[in-house]
Amino acid sequence: MISIKNAKKIFSTKKGQVRAVDDVNLDISEGEIFGVIGYSGAGKSTLIRMLNGLELPTEGNVIVADNEVSTIKGSKLRKARQEISMIFQHFNLLWSRTVKENIAFPLEIAGVSKNERIKRVDELIKLVGLEGREDAYPAQLSGGQKQRVGIARALANNPKVLLCDEATSALDPQTTDSILELLVDINERLGLTIVLITHEMHVIRKICHRVAVMEGGKIVEIGQVLDVFQKPQAEITKRFVQQVTEPEETKETVQQLLSLYPNGQIVQLGFVGGSAEQPLITNLIRNHNVTVNVLQGKISQTQSGSYGTLFIHLDGEKEEVAKAIDFIHSQKVGVEVISHA
Amino acid sequence: MLNEWLPNVDWERMWEATRETLYMTSISVVATFVLGIILGLLLFLTSKDNIWENALINKIIAAFVNVFRSIPFLILIVLLIPFTKLILGTMIGENAALPALIIGAAPFYARMVEIGLREIDKGVIEAAKSMGAKTSTIIWKVLIPESMPALVSGITVTAIALVGYTAMAGVIGAGGLGNLAYLEGFQRSRTDVTIVATIVILVIVFIIQFIGDYITSKLDKR
Numbered sequence: 001m002i003s004i005k006n007a008k009k010i011f012s013t014k015k016g017q018v019r020a021v022d023d024v025n026l027d028i029s030e031g032e033i034f035g036v037i038g039y040s041g042a043g044k045s046t047l048i049r050m051l052n053g054l055e056l057p058t059e060g061n062v063i064v065a066d067n068e069v070s071t072i073k074g075s076k077l078r079k080a081r082q083e084i085s086m087i088f089q090h091f092n093l094l095w096s097r098t099v100k101e102n103i104a105f106p107l108e109i110a111g112v113s114k115n116e117r118i119k120r121v122d123e124l125i126k127l128v129g130l131e132g133r134e135d136a137y138p139a140q141l142s143g144g145q146k147q148r149v150g151i152a153r154a155l156a157n158n159p160k161v162l163l164c165d166e167a168t169s170a171l172d173p174q175t176t177d178s179i180l181e182l183l184v185d186i187n188e189r190l191g192l193t194i195v196l197i198t199h200e201m202h203v204i205r206k207i208c209h210r211v212a213v214m215e216g217g218k219i220v221e222i223g224q225v226l227d228v229f230q231k232p233q234a235e236i237t238k239r240f241v242q243q244v245t246e247p248e249e250t251k252e253t254v255q256q257l258l259s260l261y262p263n264g265q266i267v268q269l270g271f272v273g274g275s276a277e278q279p280l281i282t283n284l285i286r287n288h289n290v291t292v293n294v295l296q297g298k299i300s301q302t303q304s305g306s307y308g309t310l311f312i313h314l315d316g317e318k319e320e321v322a323k324a325i326d327f328i329h330s331q332k333v334g335v336e337v338i339s340h341a
Numbered sequence: 342m343l344n345e346w347l348p349n350v351d352w353e354r355m356w357e358a359t360r361e362t363l364y365m366t367s368i369s370v371v372a373t374f375v376l377g378i379i380l381g382l383l384l385f386l387t388s389k390d391n392i393w394e395n396a397l398i399n400k401i402i403a404a405f406v407n408v409f410r411s412i413p414f415l416i417l418i419v420l421l422i423p424f425t426k427l428i429l430g431t432m433i434g435e436n437a438a439l440p441a442l443i444i445g446a447a448p449f450y451a452r453m454v455e456i457g458l459r460e461i462d463k464g465v466i467e468a469a470k471s472m473g474a475k476t477s478t479i480i481w482k483v484l485i486p487e488s489m490p491a492l493v494s495g496i497t498v499t500a501i502a503l504v505g506y507t508a509m510a511g512v513i514g515a516g517g518l519g520n521l522a523y524l525e526g527f528q529r530s531r532t533d534v535t536i537v538a539t540i541v542i543l544v545i546v547f548i549i550q551f552i553g554d555y556i557t558s559k560l561d562k563r
Contacts, residue, residue, distance in 0.1 A: 052471050081473035092468035095563045096486040105482070106472040137562040153472075 001161065001193045002028040002051065007060035007070075009046050009217075020046040021057070022217035028210075030160075033187050033194045033303065035204040035225070037240055038214035044197040047214070048163050051195060052084045053077050065160040082110055085154035089166035091146040093138040099125070099149050100134045106156045124152040128182060144175035151182060155190075162186070164196035168203060180207050184303075201243040205229070205302050213237045225302045230272055230334060245309045250296045254338060257295060257313055264315030266295070267325065270334030271308040280331055281312070288324040290316035349531040354521065359541055361435045362517035365507040366545070369442035370500045376447040377499070378492065380406060381454025382480060392476055406448040414445050414506050418513060438515035442506050450499045457491025458484055490561040497553025501546050508542065518542050 009021040020043045028034045038044045049055040050062050053069045062070040067080035085106070093102050103124050107117045125134055128148040138146055147167060154162055164183070168176040184207050187194050198204065204211045204225060211228055213221040213236060220234045229245070232238045254266055269280075285292055292312055299308035314321050328335050343350075380402060386392050387399040412420070418441040422432050425440050461484060469483045485492070511519025518538045526535030 054467060054471060078473035078475065081471060084471075086468070086471040088464055088468060090462075090464055092462065092464040094465060094483065094487060096489065096560075105469075108482070109469075109472050109474045109478055139563050157472075 001030040001032070001065060002026070002034075002195065003061075003063045004047075004050070005061045005063075007047075007050060007057040007062060009043070009050065009055060010058045019043075019217045021050070023060075024217075024219055026212065026219065026222075028193060028195060030193055031187070031191045032210060033184070033196070033208050035208035035211045036195070036197045036214055037199065037201065037204055037211060038197075038236075039199055042214040043217040044214050045165065048086075048165055048195060048197050051161070051163055052081050052086055082106070082157045083159050084161045084163065085157070085159040086163040086165060087147065087150040087154050087167045089169050091138070091143075091150045091170075093146060093149055093153075095138050098135050098137055099130060099141070102138070102149055103152045103156055106153055110157050120156060121152075124156060127155070127186075128152045142175070143171050144178060147171065147175075147179050148182070151179075151186070155186065155192075158190075159192070161193045161195065164194065164198075166198060167196065169198065169200070176203070177206070183207055201240045204240075205244050205300055205307075207303060209303050213240065224304060226272060226304050226307060229300070229302065229307045230270055244300055245298060245307075250311060253295055254311065258338075261313060261315060264313055265321055265325065266311065266313050266338045267328070268336040268338060269310040269312065269328065270336070271299075271310070272305065272334070280328070280333060283331075284324055284327060288316075288327065289320045290314050290324045347533040347537060349525075349529075349533050350537050354525070355534075355537060355541065358516065358518045358521040358538065359545075362504070362507050362511075362519070362542070362545065365435045365438050365442060365510070365515065365517055366500065366503050369439055369446060369503050369507075370496065372439070372443045373446040373450050373499055373503070374492075374496050376443065377450030377496075378454050378485070380447060380451035381458060382484065384451060384455045385458040385484075386476075386480075392479070406451050409444060409448040410452070412445075414441070415509055415513075417441055417445050418510060433514045435516045438507060438510035438517075441510060442503060445506060446499050446503050449502070450495060453495035453499070454488075454492060457488040457495060460491060461487045490557045493553060493560060494557045497549060497557070500549050500553070504542060504546055504549070 004024055004026040007021055007024045008019065011018045011020055022043070024047060036044045036047060046055050050057055051064050051069065057070050060070070061068065064080070065083050067083070069077070069080060072080060094105065097105065100121050103121045104117045107120060112120065125131060128151050130145065130148050130152065133141065133145060138149070141149070168179050171179060180203060183194060186192055196203065196208070208225050210223065211225050212219045213234060215236050221228065221232070221237045228237060229241055232241045257266060281292055284290070292314060295311040295313060297308065297310040299306055314324055325335065325337065383402050384399065384406070387395045387402070409417070421441045421444065425432050425437050428440065429437055431437055465487060466479060466483060469479050474482070507515070507517050508519025508522070511517040511521070512523045514520070518541055522535045522538035525531060526538060
C-alpha cells in the first residue's frame with residue numbers, strides 16, 4: 001500500500017543543511033496500523049508529510065495507494081490526496097463551520113452533490129459517535145470531540161490510507177484511549193491502512209501492529225510491536241519501551257533493594273502472550289530453596305498479544321539462586337539479571 | 342422651534358448633502374472592500390512560504406500599497422484630477438470623488454486584509470491542502486470565511502475613514518456634508534450649518550460603527 005524508497009529530505013537553513021529524513025526505506029502493507037515513534041526533530045513529521053505530498057522528498061520515491069506522490073502534480077495530486085487523508089495534533093477544523101459543515105468540506109472539494117453530502121455526513125457522524133452535536137461549532141466542543149470531527153472529515157471520501165500526525169498528543173490520557181479505540185475500530189471495520197507518528201510509546205503499544213523508531217532522520221529500528229517491546233535493540237528504543245514497562249519508581253525501588261540486599265539477585269522477567277499464564281513463581285518456590293520477593297509487575301496489551309514484566313528478588317544459597325535462574329531460563333521467559341552496580 | 346435656534350439651516354439642502362455623502366461613502370466602501378480583498382489576498386498569497394510565493398510580485402504590490410497609503414488624501418485628489426477627468430469627463434460632483442476615495446482607501450484596507458489572513462491558523466490551510474483542495478477553493482472556502490470577522494471590522498474602520506475623506510473631497514467640489522459645512526457654513530460664517538453638518542456626520546459614523554460591531558460579533562464563532 002505504501003512504499004518509500006531511499007527517501008531523503010534536506011532543508012537548507014541559515015545554519016547549513018538539515019537532513020530531516022535521511023535515506024529512509026519503508027514498506028507498509030494494506031490494512032496495517034503502522035507507527036513511527038521518535039522525539040521531536042527526529043524527522044517523523046516530515047516523513048508523514050511526504051506520504052501526501054505536503055513535503056516532497058529531495059531524493060527518492062514515495063508511492064502510496066498506487067500513486068507516485070513524490071512526482072505527481074496538479075489535479076492528479078489533488079485526486080490522490082482524496083485517497084490519503086490526514087488528521088492533526090491540533091485538529092485544524094474550520095471554526096467558521098459547524099460540525100456538519102466541517103465534515104462536508106472534503107465532500108465539497110470532491111464535488112459530491114448536496115443530497116449525497118447530507119447522507120454521507122449523517123453516516124460519518126454516527127460512525128464517530130457525535131450524534132446530537134451536528135450543529136455545534138468547533139469552539140463548543142471538547143478536544144476529543146474535535147478529533148472525532150477530524151476523523152469523520154478524514155474518512156468522508158473513503159480514503160485508502162489515514163495519516164495521523166500526533167493525533168492524540170494534545171488530548172488527556174482518557175480521551176487519548178477513546179480516540180485510539182475509534183482508530184482501531186475504523187481499521188478493523190473499513191480495512192483502512194493507518195500510519196501514525198507519535199512520541200508516546202503508549203500509543204504504539206495500544207494500537208500498532210508494527211513500529212519504526214526514528215532518530216536523526218533515520219529509522220534505527222523496525223519490527224512487530226511485540227518483538228520490539230520484548231527485545232529492543234537500539235538504545236533509544238529501550239528508552240521508549242521503558243516509558244510503558246518500567247515506571248520511574250521501579251528504578252528507585254531496584255536501586256534501594258540492591259543496597260538493602262547485597263545478597264541474592266534481582267531479576268527482571270519478561271513474559272509474552274501465553275507464558276504470562278504459567279504458575280512460574282509457584283514452581284520456582286516449590287522446587288528451589290530460595291525466597292522470592294516480588295518488587296513490581298505489569299502486563300501491557302498490544303494489538304498482537306500481551307506483554308508483561310516482573311521484577312523479583314531471589315535470595316538463598318548462591319548455588320540455589322543460580323539453579324533457580326537456570327530454571328526460569330528453561331521456561332521460555334525472558335530473564336535479565338540486574339547486577340549490583 | 343428648530344428654525345429659531347438654527348436660522349440658517351436649509352433642511353432640504355442638508356438632506357440632499359447627507360444623501361450625497363452616503364452615496365459617496367457606500368459606493369467607495371463597496372469598491373474598497375472588493376479591491377482591498379483582492380490586493381490583500383495577493384499580498385498574502387505571494388508572501389514567503391505561501392501558495393503563490395513570489396518575492397518580486399509581492400514587493401511590487403507592497404510598494405504600490407505603501408505609496409498610495411502614504412500620500413495625504415487631499416494631495417491624492419489633486420494628483421488624480423487628470424485621471425478622474427479622463428475616466429469621468431469631469432472633476433466636480435460626487436462621482437468625481439470616487440476614484441480618489443477608492444484609490445486612497447483600498448491600499449489601506451489591503452493591509453488590514455493581509456493582517457487578517459495572517460491570523461488564520463496555518464494548520465487549517467494545510468488541512469485543506471491535504472484534502473485535495475484547489476487554490477480557488479482554499480481562497481473562497483477557507484481564507485475568506487476564516488478571516489471574515491477581521492475583514493468586517495477592518496472595513497468598518499475604513500468606512501469611517503472614508504466618511505472623513507468624503508468631507509475633504511467635498512471641500513474641493515465633490516458635494517456632500519463636507520462641502521455644505523465648508524462653503525455654506527464656514528465661508529459664510531453660518532456656524533449653525535457647520536454644527537448640524539458635523540452632527541450628521543457623527544451620527545453616520547456611529548451607525549457604521551454599530552453595524553460593523555454587530556456583524557463582527559455575529560460572524561465570530563470562535
